[in-house]
Amino acid sequence: MSKLDYCFSNDYMVLRPDRAGPLELLHLLFSPKVGRNRAVDCFTSTEVRSFRRRLAIFLNLLLQILLLALAGPLAALGAAVELLLNLVDNVLHGRMEYPDRSSPTYRSVTGLIDRRVDLDRSIKPSDSRFDAALCVMASKLAYENEAFIRNVVTIHWQMEFVRFYNCWNEFQNAYTAQAFVFRDKPVDADVIVVAFRGTRPFDAARWCADLDPSWYKIPRLGRAHAAYTHALGAQRNIGWPKWVEHIKGKPQKVYAYYTIRDALKELLEANRKARLLVTGHGSGGALAVLFPAILAYHKEKALLDRLAGVYTFGQPRVGDAMLGMFVERNLDRPKKRHFRFTYGNDSLPGLPNESSAVHFLHFGLGLHFDKSYKLKVVREIPGEEETPWSLLGSVMSRVNSAWELGRGVYLGYRWGAYFREGWLLLLLRALAVALPGLPFHRVQDYANAVVLGGYVIPKDN
Secondary structure, three states: OOHHOOOOEEEEEEEOOOHHOOHHHHHHHHHHHHHHOOOOOOOOOOOOOHHHHHHHHHHHHHHHHHHHHHHHHHEEEEEHHHHHHHHHHHOOOOOOOOOOOOOOOOOHHHHHOOOOOOOOOOOOOOOOOOOHHHHHHHHHHHHOHOOOOOOHHHHOOEEEEEEEEOOEEOOOOOOOEEEEEEEOOOOOOOOOEEEEOOOOOOOOOHHHHHHHHOEEEEOOOOOEEEHHHOOOOOOOOOEOOOOOOOOOOOOOOHHHHHHHHHHHHHHHHOOOOOOOEEEOOOOOHHHHHHHHHHHHHHOOHHHHHHHEEEEEEOOOOEEEEHHHHHHHHHOOOOEEEEEEEEEEEOHHHHHOOOOOOOOOOOEEEEEEEEEOEEEEOOOOOOOOOOOOOOOHHHHHHHHHHHHHHHHHHHHHHHOOOHOOOHHHHHHHHHHHHHHOOOOOOOHHHHHHHHHOOOOOOOOEE
16 A cells, blocks of 8 residues: 555554564664654654654554454454354254354354343433433444344334445455444434444454554544544545545445445435434444544534434544544534443553554543442543553452452342343353453443443533
């Protein structure tokens, strides 16, 4: 890929693990002239004089190289584990059949960890928590195949499934966005929801994206995370034009931002009372907050006026202070509409951990649930939330994991079958006790917290 592919940005730094050899890695350690390094795409005059920052880039490249080398074996292992777990699940539930990956009964690993598909019926549409409760379940459902999603939306939720999107990107080694859209009623709908899929456990390409500190500085918008920019359909050389021209006679490519934007325009035009919700868990949350940011960038006022909320769960950082101010100016005035939920010691919201806080930080209304599912409003100061490893920290991690394991057993008895945790989830909680610091990106805890938290979201500034 030529550096001309980035000319839509007036400043950028994109790491290229595919071009990182021993010479490029050594050059990073001993020379501040990163603009002359093949493993870093940026202006040739760019220098990074801080050894600590160059070391962070060096280590990030090494980790990405390792993950990309393991991508094939990890994908194969993930497919085998998922198939085996579905086979065991079929047997345990009396279905003596070989699992079909495209069937409405085939579950992802996320779906097997937390088997719940029904909405909590105690939270009515008039409840202030309804939007968050609907969004967290939609974010969880986004990990499944299209047939499973359609079945849950239409039969369990009694709503209308609109479409599943498996999108395209223009950049090498970039993952594609996946999302689905549904509405509560086929006619005169009250709510329309877009849910973006997050990072699956064995998807090394997504892991690389979540870890990658690459960025583009886009005029009027600020620095945006490169991988999420790619996933939403940024174009080579031209970035995010307001419209995409398709070449006559060639298949039309499904770019996430443009395709979903145009579909929402039609849906909202046909459903005049409907409000719009956008959501996602993990990297899906990153796409969920960038999507309305691009709508604002293109001055899509008709869509933004109908946007009732962006609910993200365990969302990683997506941009710098300028992007944060742009999003807050367009989404959080006069009322809050960007709600960023975090839970416990979930590690993904701390990524990417680029050492320069100028590049990546959180914005929006931070709503943090502790291990007792109690909510507090937080405003992160970049860098202050990071603590070095210590023996005490390792001990506390084990104590917290043991507490969560006990809570997982207790919840079902205290609150009923809806909160009863299965053998696979309890096994993972036990592993977290044995292996402190085990990455455990808890979609089920977000679902529990939203229902059990007993909170009121502050929406006024």
